[in-house]
Amino acid sequence: MTKVHNFSAGPGILPQQAIDNSISALQNFMGTNLSLIEVSHRDKEFESVMADARRLPLEILGLGDDYDCIYLQGGASLQFCMVPYNFLNTKAAYLKTGVWAANAVKEAKFFGETLVVASSEDKNYTYIPKDYQVPTDVDYFHYTSNNTIYGTQMKSIPECSVPLFCDMSSDIFSKRIDASKFDLIYAGAQKNMGPAGATLVILKKELLDKISRKIPSMLDYRTHTSKESMYNTPPVFAVYCSLQVLKWIQETGLDTMEANNNAKQQLLYSEIDRNEFFRGTTAVEDRSWMNVTFVMNDESHTDTFLKLCKQANINGIKGHRSVGGFRASMYNALPLESVQVLVDVMKNFKP
Amino acid sequence: MTKVHNFSAGPGILPQQAIDNSISALQNFMGTNLSLIEVSHRDKEFESVMADARRLPLEILGLGDDYDCIYLQGGASLQFCMVPYNFLNTKAAYLKTGVWAANAVKEAKFFGETLVVASSEDKNYTYIPKDYQVPTDVDYFHYTSNNTIYGTQMKSIPECSVPLFCDMSSDIFSKRIDASKFDLIYAGAQKNMGPAGATLVILKKELLDKISRKIPSMLDYRTHTSKESMYNTPPVFAVYCSLQVLKWIQETGLDTMEANNNAKQQLLYSEIDRNEFFRGTTAVEDRSWMNVTFVMNDESHTDTFLKLCKQANINGIKGHRSVGGFRASMYNALPLESVQVLVDVMKNFKP
Numbered sequence: 163m164t165k166v167h168n169f170s171a172g173p174g175i176l177p178q179q180a181i182d183n184s185i186s187a188l189q190n191f192m193g194t195n196l197s198l199i200e201v202s203h204r205d206k207e208f209e210s211v212m213a214d215a216r217r218l219p220l221e222i223l224g225l226g227d228d229y230d231c232i233y234l235q236g237g238a239s240l241q242f243c244m245v246p247y248n249f250l251n252t253k254a255a256y257l258k259t260g261v262w263a264a265n266a267v268k269e270a271k272f273f274g275e276t277l278v279v280a281s282s283e284d285k286n287y288t289y290i291p292k293d294y295q296v297p298t299d300v301d302y303f304h305y306t307s308n309n310t311i312y313g314t315q316m317k318s319i320p321e322c323s324v325p326l327f328c329d330m331s332s333d334i335f336s337k338r339i340d341a342s343k344f345d346l347i348y349a350g351a352q353k354n355m356g357p358a359g360a361t362l363v364i365l366k367k368e369l370l371d372k373i374s375r376k377i378p379s380m381l382d383y384r385t386h387t388s389k390e391s392m393y394n395t396p397p398v399f400a401v402y403c404s405l406q407v408l409k410w411i412q413e414t415g416l417d418t419m420e421a422n423n424n425a426k427q428q429l430l431y432s433e434i435d436r437n438e439f440f441r442g443t444t445a446v447e448d449r450s451w452m453n454v455t456f457v458m459n460d461e462s463h464t465d466t467f468l469k470l471c472k473q474a475n476i477n478g479i480k481g482h483r484s485v486g487g488f489r490a491s492m493y494n495a496l497p498l499e500s501v502q503v504l505v506d507v508m509k510n511f512k513p
Numbered sequence: 514m515t516k517v518h519n520f521s522a523g524p525g526i527l528p529q530q531a532i533d534n535s536i537s538a539l540q541n542f543m544g545t546n547l548s549l550i551e552v553s554h555r556d557k558e559f560e561s562v563m564a565d566a567r568r569l570p571l572e573i574l575g576l577g578d579d580y581d582c583i584y585l586q587g588g589a590s591l592q593f594c595m596v597p598y599n600f601l602n603t604k605a606a607y608l609k610t611g612v613w614a615a616n617a618v619k620e621a622k623f624f625g626e627t628l629v630v631a632s633s634e635d636k637n638y639t640y641i642p643k644d645y646q647v648p649t650d651v652d653y654f655h656y657t658s659n660n661t662i663y664g665t666q667m668k669s670i671p672e673c674s675v676p677l678f679c680d681m682s683s684d685i686f687s688k689r690i691d692a693s694k695f696d697l698i699y700a701g702a703q704k705n706m707g708p709a710g711a712t713l714v715i716l717k718k719e720l721l722d723k724i725s726r727k728i729p730s731m732l733d734y735r736t737h738t739s740k741e742s743m744y745n746t747p748p749v750f751a752v753y754c755s756l757q758v759l760k761w762i763q764e765t766g767l768d769t770m771e772a773n774n775n776a777k778q779q780l781l782y783s784e785i786d787r788n789e790f791f792r793g794t795t796a797v798e799d800r801s802w803m804n805v806t807f808v809m810n811d812e813s814h815t816d817t818f819l820k821l822c823k824q825a826n827i828n829g830i831k832g833h834r835s836v837g838g839f840r841a842s843m844y845n846a847l848p849l850e851s852v853q854v855l856v857d858v859m860k861n862f863k864p
Contacts, residue, residue, distance in 0.1 A: 164546045170553045173749060181548050185539050188532060194828075195515045197532050199708035199754065202521045202829060235586035235710065236731055239745040243729040265730075272729050352746055357550035359586065359710045359748030378594040378623050379616075380587055394590040395703055397710030398524060399750050403550065477545075478553060 167500035170478030171310055171453060171491040172332065172353040178495075180356075180406035187402055198402055203395050212391055215405040219364060222412055223341035228368070232383070232391040233401050234361045237350040238331045241361060242266040244381050245304065245327060245346065246273040248373050255279050255300040257320070260287045260309035261484070262329060270304075273375075279303070286485070287312040289445035296322035301372075302345065308333035310353070311482045313455030313489065314448040319343050325369060333452045334362070335411050336494055337420035345369050354452075354493050355411070356404030359397045411494065419494055426492045426501045427451040433505045439463065440508060443485060457487030463513050464488075474507050476500075518851035521829030522661055522804060522842040523683065523704040531707075531757035538753055549753055554746050563742055566756040570715060573763055574692035579719070583734070583742040584752050585712045588701040589613065589682045592712060593620040595732050596655065596678060596697065599724050601625040606651040608671070611638045611660035612835070613680060621655075624726075630654070637836070638663040640796035647673035652723075653696065659684035661704070662833045664806030664840065665799040670694050676720060684803045685713070686762050687845055688771035696720050705803075705844050706762070707755030710748045762845065770845055777843045777852045778802040784856045790814065791859060794836060808838030814864050815839075825858050827851075 168175040187198040192207040201208060216231045234240065242265050246254060250273040258264055258281035270276040277300060280291035287309060296303045302325040308315040310332040320326070325345035334349040341347065346365040352358035363383070370384055379385045385393050411419065431449060434440045434456045443455045458464050464487065471479050481487040490504060519526040538549040543558040552559060567582045585591065593616050597605060601624040609615055609632035621627040628651060631642035638660060647654045653676040659666040661683040671677070676696035685700040692698065697716040703709035714734070721735055730736045736744050762770065782800060785791045785807045794806045809815050815838065822830050832838040841855060 166546045168547055168551055170551065173550055173552060173554060173746065175551050176548070181539060181550070185536055188536050188539070195517045195826075196519060196828065197527070199524055199532070199703075200519055200521065200526050201524060203524060203709065235588075235591075235748070237586075237745045240586075240731045243731055247729075269729050269731075272727065350746065352550075352749075357750055358554065358746045359751055376623065378598075378620050380591045380594055380620075394588045395524065395701065395709045397586070397748060397751065398703075399708055399754075400710055400748065403750075475546075477547065 164475055167474070167476045167503050168478060168496065169476060169490045169492065169500070169504070171482070171489055173358050174353055174478070174491055174493045175495045176356070176403075176407060177410045179410055180403055183406040184399070184403040199399055203392060203398055208398065211402055211405055212396065215401050215408065216391060218405065218408040218412060219362060222335060222408065222416065223339070223364070225341050225364065228366060229364055230367050230387045231362070231364050232386045233396055233404070234363055234386060235359065235397055237358075237361055238262065238329050238348060239265065241329070241348045241363065242269040243272070244383065246270040247375065247377055247381050248383050249301055249325070249369070250274040251301050251372070251374055253277060253300045255296050255303045255324070257291065257294070257303070257305040258283060259290055259306055259314060260312050262309070262331070263306040266304060266306070266329065287314065288443060290314050290316060290448040296320065296324060298323050300324050302327050304328070308450050308452050310453050310491070312485060313444050313450045313453045315450035315452065317448070335416065335419065336423050336452060338416045351400060351404050356407050357400050359400035360404050362404070422498065423451050423492065423494065426496065426498055427454065429498065429501050429505055430454050430490060430492070433508050437508050437511070439511055439513070443487065452492060454490040454492065455481060455485055455487065457481070460513070466513070467511060470507050470511065471504070474503055476504055476507065479504070515826055518825070518827045518854050519829060519847065520827060520841045520843065520851070520855070522833070522840055524709050525704055525829070525842055525844045526846045527707070527754075527758060528761045528846045530761055531754055534757040535750070535754040550750055554743060554749055559749065562753055562756055563747065566752050566759065567742060569756065569759040569763060570713060573686060573759065573767065574690070574715070576692050576715065579717060580715055581718050581738045582713070582715045583737045584747055584755070585714055585737060586710065586748055588709075588712055589680050589699060590616065592680070592699045592714065593617040594623070595734065596699075597621040597624040598726065598728055598732050599734050600652055600676070600720070602652050602723070602725055604628060604651045606630050606647050606654045606675070608642065608645070608654070608656040609634060610641055610657055610665060611663050613660070613682070614657040617655060617657070617680065638665065639794060641665050641667060641799040647671065647675060649674050651675050653678050655679070659801055659803050661804050661842070663836060664795050664801045664804045666801035666803065668799070684801075686767065686770065687774050687803060689767045702751060702755050707758050708751050710751035711755050713755070773849065774802050774843065774845065777847065777849055778805065780849065780852050780856055781805050781841060781843070784859050788859050788862070790862055790864070794838065803843060805841040805843065806832060806836055806838065808832070811864070817864070818862060821858050821862065822855070825854055827855055827858065830855070
């Protein structure tokens, strides 16, 4: 099979061993002689999968028993609604750094006062706002750690005295962080930790005591934490495959993951800065390691370059329609070798 | 690999060709040289999958352009909340025939007046109530076509003059029905049409005009119909695998499916009625073709019989804890041969 260099923004590249293990489980799940997707989620085999899939994220992030970990459905988009439904009692603060952050704000408005402490919408989200204060009288402060569409990323965890919530969909497990600073973290799996169809939610258990609204069962975090993420049938395949990715992340270690991701971003951004035909689209200090956005100085060359990429078996490099140009998504599983192939195409570009 | 006779109540047995096709797509999706779960859902290949997966249910059920079909996440349990959130403006009527129907009632109460027109809770849901009237002044009438836990099933579609809503999670596509009588049908995929992680929703387009409440985006059906079920990243694997099952259902045809399911239920219920060691747990006229619940007349034999089933490679036969005894779930993909194996074990039973 031809090796494809997969820069897709999500669903994106996954470690081959996770795909292979998932295929094996579809053929014969843990010696049951049944497919993974044909067994009851109440069978002891799947219960062990769910237990491991809930334990590993906490272990990898160095979090203890004061945190819970569950798998939900509906992607980060449903979390945009569930977070304020559960925790916005009076007022919440949001940092607006892209489309997903803006969507989170939009849904929060259904549930209470929503304060945007800062926004980079004025420059099409090409930078991360820095001069802002998080008020002390809000229920929580919410931000997006990495902006998949625009290619910006938070380089440090904001300081604040209120509960800190973060949508880490596109850079979770990509580097070492002090996860204990967060009260709630969520991530759609389909970028750095698994296939589409599962959403990871990690939250401080004491946060659940702050829920005061009456909430429909499926939208209440307590429903899921109290049933160990098995209130109703979980997305079995997506959880199983995510567990295989988590095992690979744990084996690799976050320090190695970070070093690999650093090498990839250095290689690509260096070429963007060196090459007269290209330029980056974001503020240099806010450049994302996960999603590298760039354009051609002469836009009329764009299609030519896309063709050359296709010839080199590069997939998913076309930029989001709201930014144009190119976006190279370099999730954990993307090898440095694929970035080198892209850089070589850039180096050899002649109009 | 040892052939297992899979009577699991859900996730349950799926046609082997659907599993095989899903494995192939995980290895190489439509000639992309990438795995199904690594490509963007916006790529033309997956867009064609979603288009087919939305078209086939309508074709199979004989529904026209006045209906829409979408795939959501969160199972039937999230529909228990979304249905009244969107459509319960004043008052809604529910038929309470089991745990899932009761859960649907519970969630509806968050949104308005909920009228239970009849309930079989008085006899642990062992029958379907028949003498009831659906009021004419309600927003809709909701019922559950098949009660997975208790083993009862509606044998006809209730008559009513208000919009008719149905949770068909455990018997959708198991027989020919007049689907045009319904305004909204939903089904968690993991019983008769796919793996866990996708929920099919079919609704009459004109129903959407009745939404008057302000609803968070992800919980508003219009969000998903207007974006052709791609508002956010869909559960790619679950949709793909469901499409493979739908193709098999279409090839087989609902008449053949119904004849096969009829043969299976006749074989098993005949043995239950004939065999002095067993008895059914539900009213004879309400017996489910999908989930056959039965117990031993002498309960002390239960464990012995379970052991014999295990020796015969029968899986998932243990009854739900609220009913006890045994439950043989005989979804579309279960072959008659597996039912024969179970019946043989029953015939040969000696205490």
